[in-house]
Amino acid sequence: MRRVLPQAAAPVVLVLVAALLGEAASAATQVYFIEALVSVVIVVGLYVFIGNTGVLSFGHISFVALGAWTAGVLAVPVAEKPATMPNVAGFLRHTTIGNVPSLALAALAGAVFALVVGLPLMRLSGLAAGIATFAVLEITNNILQYYEKIGPGQNTFSAVPETTGLWQAAVGALLAIAVAFAYQRSRFGRMLRATREDPAAAAAAGISIYRQRLGAFVLSGLVAGFAGGLEVHLLPLSYRDVYLDLTFVTLAMLVIGGASSLWGAVVGALAISALDSFLASAENGVSIFSGSIDLPSGTRVIVEGVLMALVLIARPSGLTGGREFSLRWLRR
Amino acid sequence: MTVTWQTIADAVSLGGIYALMAVGIGLVFGVLRLVNFAYGQLIMAGAFALALASQWNWPLWAGILLCFAVVLALSEAMDQLVFRPLRGQTPAVMLVATFAVAFLLQSIALLWFGALGKIATSVSSLNTPWVIGGVDIRKISVVAVLVTLACLFALQLLLVRTSVGLHMRAAAMDFTTSRLLGVRANRVIGSAVLVSGFFAAVVAILLTVQFPLVTPSFALQDTIVVLAGVVLGGLNRPVPATLGGFTIGFASGFLGGALPTNQSQYLDSFLFAAVILVLLVRPNGLFTRHGGSAERL
Numbered sequence: 001m002r003r004v005l006p007q008a009a010a011p012v013v014l015v016l017v018a019a020l021l022g023e024a025a026s027a028a029t030q031v032y033f034i035e036a037l038v039s040v041v042i043v044v045g046l047y048v049f050i051g052n053t054g055v056l057s058f059g060h061i062s063f064v065a066l067g068a069w070t071a072g073v074l075a076v077p078v079a080e081k082p083a084t085m086p087n088v089a090g091f092l093r094h095t096t097i098g099n100v101p102s103l104a105l106a107a108l109a110g111a112v113f114a115l116v117v118g119l120p121l122m123r124l125s126g127l128a129a130g131i132a133t134f135a136v137l138e139i140t141n142n143i144l145q146y147y148e149k150i151g152p153g154q155n156t157f158s159a160v161p162e163t164t165g166l167w168q169a170a171v172g173a174l175l176a177i178a179v180a181f182a183y184q185r186s187r188f189g190r191m192l193r194a195t196r197e198d199p200a201a202a203a204a205a206g207i208s209i210y211r212q213r214l215g216a217f218v219l220s221g222l223v224a225g226f227a228g229g230l231e232v233h234l235l236p237l238s239y240r241d242v243y244l245d246l247t248f249v250t251l252a253m254l255v256i257g258g259a260s261s262l263w264g265a266v267v268g269a270l271a272i273s274a275l276d277s278f279l280a281s282a283e284n285g286v287s288i289f290s291g292s293i294d295l296p297s298g299t300r301v302i303v304e305g306v307l308m309a310l311v312l313i314a315r316p317s318g319l320t321g322g323r324e325f326s327l328r329w330l331r332r
Numbered sequence: 333m334t335v336t337w338q339t340i341a342d343a344v345s346l347g348g349i350y351a352l353m354a355v356g357i358g359l360v361f362g363v364l365r366l367v368n369f370a371y372g373q374l375i376m377a378g379a380f381a382l383a384l385a386s387q388w389n390w391p392l393w394a395g396i397l398l399c400f401a402v403v404l405a406l407s408e409a410m411d412q413l414v415f416r417p418l419r420g421q422t423p424a425v426m427l428v429a430t431f432a433v434a435f436l437l438q439s440i441a442l443l444w445f446g447a448l449g450k451i452a453t454s455v456s457s458l459n460t461p462w463v464i465g466g467v468d469i470r471k472i473s474v475v476a477v478l479v480t481l482a483c484l485f486a487l488q489l490l491l492v493r494t495s496v497g498l499h500m501r502a503a504a505m506d507f508t509t510s511r512l513l514g515v516r517a518n519r520v521i522g523s524a525v526l527v528s529g530f531f532a533a534v535v536a537i538l539l540t541v542q543f544p545l546v547t548p549s550f551a552l553q554d555t556i557v558v559l560a561g562v563v564l565g566g567l568n569r570p571v572p573a574t575l576g577g578f579t580i581g582f583a584s585g586f587l588g589g590a591l592p593t594n595q596s597q598y599l600d601s602f603l604f605a606a607v608i609l610v611l612l613v614r615p616n617g618l619f620t621r622h623g624g625s626a627e628r629l
Contacts, residue, residue, distance in 0.1 A: 056424050120612055127367070128615040131563040134556070135604035135611075142600040244552075248431045255428040302443070305436030312429045313417040 003326065004185070010325030011177050011266040015040060018270055019170035029281070030166060036273030037169035038230050040266055042246075043253045044176040045223030047265035049216045050254060052189060054196040055125060058247055059117065059133030062140035063221045065242040066113050067106035067228025069144055072157040072237065075102040080159040087148040099163040103172075103229040110225015111218050118217040122210055137247065144239045156238040164234040172230050176223050180262050183219055192216055196260075256311050258318025263325045271319065272304075279303055337467040339589030345473035346585035347578040348480030349538050353558040354565065354577025355487060356531035361567050362504030363524045364415060365423060369430040371532060372555030373437035374410075378403040378536025379546040380441060383452035400533045406437075407529030411522060419521075441548040449547030458541045472541045483534060484574065487527070491570065496523050504568065557584060560607045566617025575619045580607075 015037065022033025046060050074097050076084060081093055097105070121132050145154055152158075164172075183189045192212040195202040203209055231237055249272070257268015279300040311319065353371065360368050381402040385395030414433055418426050458475055461468040491497035499520045502510035511517055539551060558577050565576015583606070587599050610618060 050424075056427070121608070124611060124615050127563050127567060128611045131560050132608050132611045135560060135607045138556070138604040139601045142598060142604075146597045244556075248435065252428050252431060255424060259424065299443075301439035302436060305432045305439065308432040309414055309429055309436070312421075312425055312432065313414070316418065316421045316425045 006327050007263070007324040008181050010263055011181075012174060014266055014270060015170060015173045015177065019166055022166045022170075029277075032273070032277035032280075034164060034166055034169045034234060036270055036277070037166070037173045038164070038227060038234060039250065039253065039273050040173040040269040041169075041176045041227035041230060042224060042250050043257070043265045043269040044173070044180050044262065045220045045227055046250055046254050047259070047262060048180050048183060048220035048223060049213075050220075051260050051262070051265065052184060052192045052196060052216050053213050054260070055213070056130050056251075057133040057217075058130060058251070059136040060220065060224045061242055061247045061250070062137045063110040063114055063224035064228035064231065064246070065140055065144060065239060067110045067225030068157070068232040068237055068239075068242055069151055069228070070109040070225070071102040071106040071229035072160050072232040073151050074105065075099070075161055075233065076157070076159050077161075084155070084157070084159050085148075085152045087153070088151060089149045092150065099161065099168075099233065103226060103233075106229025106232075107222045107226035110228065111222035113225070114218045114221020115214075118214045118221075122214045122217060137243070141239055141243050152238075154238070154240075156236045157232055158236045160232055160236070162233060162235070164230050169230060169234070172226065176226070177262065177266065179219065179223060180265075183216070184262065188212060188215055252308055256308060256318055258320035258322035260317075260322035261320055261324045264318050264320040264322055267320050268318065272308075275304060275307065276300065335586075335590050338469065339586060341469045341473040342589055343582045343585030345470075345476035347580075347582035348477045349535055350554070350558050350561060350581025350584075351574045351578040352480055352483055352531045352535050352538075353554065354562045354573045355484070355570060356528040356535070357558065357562050358567060358570055358573030359500070359524045359528045359531075361562075361573075362570070363500060363507065363521050364419070364426075365507075366415060366426045366430070367423070367559065367567075368410075368528075369427060369555070369559075370410065370434040370437060371528075371558075372551040373434045373441075374403050374406055374529060374532040375536045375539065375551040375555075376441060376546070376548065377406055377437060378533045379452065379540045379550050380445060380450065382537065382540050383450035383546045386452045387450065396537060399536055400530070403533040403536060404526060404529045407525050407532070408522075411525040415521070415525070416518075419517075438548050438552075445546075445548065447548065449545055449550070452540045452544050452546055459544075472538070475541075476538050479534060479538065483531065487570070490527070496520070500524055557581075557603065560604065564607055564610055564618055566620035569620065572617050572619035576617065579618070 018033060018036060022030050022037075025033060042060075042064060045063070046057070049055070049057055049060070073085070073088065073092050074095060076096065078094060078096050081088060117136050121129065121136070124132055144151060147153070184193070191202070191207045192215075194205070195207055195209045195212060199209060228242065231242070250269075253268040253272045254265055255268070256272060257266070258264025283300055315321070353375075357368055357371055360366055378399040381399040382395050385398050390398070410433060414429055415426075418429055458472045459470060461470050462474070491501055496519075499510065499515045500523065502513070503515055503517075503520045507517075535551075539554070540546060543550075557580055561576045561578075561580030562573045563576070564580060565574070566572030580603070584599070584603055587602055588596060591599065
C-alpha cells in the first residue's frame with residue numbers, strides 16, 4: 001500500500017495542478033489547458049493498450065474519430081442539423097441528446113468499434129498488427145469523410161454545444177486515469193503485462209494472449225471514444241483533425257513520456273502539450289522573466305521535432321523511464 | 333468498371349514506382365529493423381529540389397543532379413544524426429523517432445515553400461502520350477517501368493555480386509552473427525541507407541513528372557500505402573517486399589482508374605480492407621514461403 005498510493009496519486013495530482021493553473025489563466029490561454037487535459041485522456045487510452053501489451057497500435061485515433069462522430073452528430077440541436085449536415089438521414093436527423101449522454105455514447109461507440117475491429121485483428125502481432133490497425137484508421141477516416149449521410153463529411157462539426165470546459169476535461173482525465181490504474185492493478189492487467197514481458201512464458205502459464213489483448217483493446221477503445229466525445233464538445237472539429245497528425249502526436253507523447261507506465265503517459269501528454277502551447281504563444285510574442293521571445297510562425301513544429309528526437313536519443317525509454325511514480329526519487 | 337489500356341499502363345507504372353519505394357524501405361528495415369516513416373519526406377525533398385531547379389531555369393540534368401545530391405545528403409544526415417544514436421533501441425522508439433524526423437522535414441518544407449507548394453515544369457515533357465495502335469500510353473508510364481526494371485536489376489547485381497551486397501544480405505538475416513563474422517555494422521548500414529536514398533531520388537523524379545505540383549505533403553499518402561504493401565509482401569526479404577509494393581501500387585492505380593467517380597473516393601477503404609484481409613490470412617506476408625520476421629512491435 002505504501003507504494004500504491006503515490007503511484008495512483010501522482011498522475012491525479014499532476015492533472016489537478018494543470019487544471020488549477022488553467023483556472024488561474026486568462027480565457028485565451030485556458031483553451032491550451034483544456035486541450036492538454038483532453039490529450040491526457042487520449043494518451044491514457046493509448047497507454048491502456050500499448051503500455052500494457054507492448055504492441056503498437058496506429059488505429060486508436062479511429063476510435064477517437066468515432067467517438068467524436070457519435071457525440072457530435074447526436075449533440076447538434078435538431079434545428080441546426082439541416083444547415084450543418086444537410087445530407088444526414090434517419091434518426092440521426094431527428095434526435096438530440098445532452099452533454100453527458102453523448103459522452104457516454106461516444107465511449108460506448110469506441111468500445112464497440114474496438115471490439116469489432118479487435119476480434120479479428122488481435123490475432124496479429126508485430127508489424128502486421130501495426131499495419132492492420134493503420135488500415136483501420138485509413139478506412140474509418142475515409143468513410144467518415146465521404147459518407148455524408150451519417151455526418152458532416154468534409155465540413156466541420158459546427159453547432160455542437162461547447163460544453164467541454166476546464167473542469168469537464170479535468171474530470172474526464174481523472175476518470176481515464178482511474179480506469180487505467182484500476183485495470184493495470186487488476187488480475188487482467190497483470191496477466192497482460194506478463195504477456196508483454198515474456199509471451200511464451202505467459203502462454204505456458206495458461207494466459208490467453210488473444211483474450212487479454214482483446215480486453216485491453218476494448219477498454220482503450222472506450223477511453224479513446226470518450227476522448228473523442230470530449231474533443232468534439234470542445235472546438236468545432238473536422239475529421240482531418242482526428243487523423244494522421246493526431247496519431248503521430250499522441251504516440252509521440254506516449255513514447256516520450258515512457259510508454260510502459262501510466263505516470264509516463266500523463267507526463268508525456270502534459271509535457272508535450274505544455275511545450276506546444278508555449279511555442280504557439282511564443283510565435284505571437286510572449287514575455288518571460290525579464291526578456292521577451294518572439295518566434296517566427298512555423299518554428300513551433302521544427303523545435304518540437306528536434307526536441308522529440310533529442311529526448312528519444314538521450315532517454316530512449318522516455319522521460320519517466322517507463323516507471324510509475326515513486327517517492328524514493330524525491331528522497332534521493 | 334471501365335478498364336482501358338491507359339488504366340492498365342498507369343497501374344503498372346504506379347506499381348513500378350511503389351516497388352522502388354518498397355525496396356528502399358525494405359533495405360533499411362533489413363539491416364536496421366527500422367521502419368523508416370520519413371522515407372516519403374526524402375522523396376518530397378527531392379521533388380522540391382527539382383521544382384527549385386526548374387524555377388531557376390537550370391538544365392534538366394542539373395536539376396536531376398541536385399535532386400540526387402539533396403536526397404543522398406539527407407539520408408546520410410538521418411543515418412548519422414538519428415538512426416545511429418538509436419541503434420538497438422526497441423522498434424517503437426525508432427519508429428517514433430522517424431515520425432519526429434518526418435514532422436521536422438515536413439514543417440521545414442512548409443516554412444520554406446508554403447502550403448501551396450511549387451510546380452516543377454522542367455520534366456513535364458515526359459507526361460505527353462504516345463499513340464500506339466490507337467491506344468494512348470503516357471511516355472512516363474513506359475519510362476517508369478523501364479527505370480524500375482533497371483534499378484531492380486542493378487540492385488540484384490549489387491546484392492549478389494559484390495561483397496557489400498553479400499554483407500547486406502547477411503546482416504538482414506542475422507545482424508549479430510554477421511558482425512561476429514566480420515561484417516562492419518556502420519559500413520553495411522551506411523550503404524543500405526545510401527542505396528535506399530538513391531531509390532528515393534529516382535522515385536522523386538518519376539513522381540514529379542506525373543504530379544508536377546510539389547507540396548509539403550508530397551508522397552506522404554504514397555508512403556503509407558507502400559508501407560502497407562511492404563508488410564503485405566513480407567518485410568524482411570527484398571523480393572517479397574518489392575512484389576508487395578508492386579501489388580499494392582498496381583491495385584491502387586487500377587482501382588483508381590477503373591472505379592466510377594462516386595466510388596473512387598472510397599479507394600482507400602477498398603485498398604486497406606484488402607490489406608487487412610490479406611494480413612489476417614497470411615500475417616507473415618503474401619510472398620514469403622515460411623516463417624516471417626520475429627519483430628515484436
